[in-house]
Amino acid sequence: MKYAPETQNFFQRVYAVTTHIPYGRVTTYGAIAKYLGAVKSSRMVGWAMNGAGHHPEVPAHRVVNRVGLLTGKHHFPQTNLMQQLLENEGVVIKEDKVVNFKKHFWDPTLEL
């Protein structure tokens, strides 16, 4: 597959930010998109995560939607893996949602 240089850059940025998410913290697609300069491209961030499988260092499980819902869990090899990994990092999950999400939220535009 062939990407335009800028497209590749987009992917790289998404992976970069996602990789920089601290242990035990989570962020949102929108936050990442905002950091990239286009909050409206939040879907592209999620789409980029779809290709994160080729990037093992990218903790896609730390990326959830804007309310802390684990919307991407169905894209993992095992549906419960995402929640499992998060709980392993001290993040409490209840009904596919991050408990006290705001507290675990990590904003790249603020902390990066």
Added chain:
DNA sequence: ACTCTGACTATTT
């Protein structure tokens, strides 16, 4: 070149 789809979000009904 065209259409469909999606790990999103904000706004409106």
Added chain:
DNA sequence: CAAATAGCCAGAG
């Protein structure tokens, strides 16, 4: 408060 609607943009067929 739940459901529908509209932006958004890049990849795949």
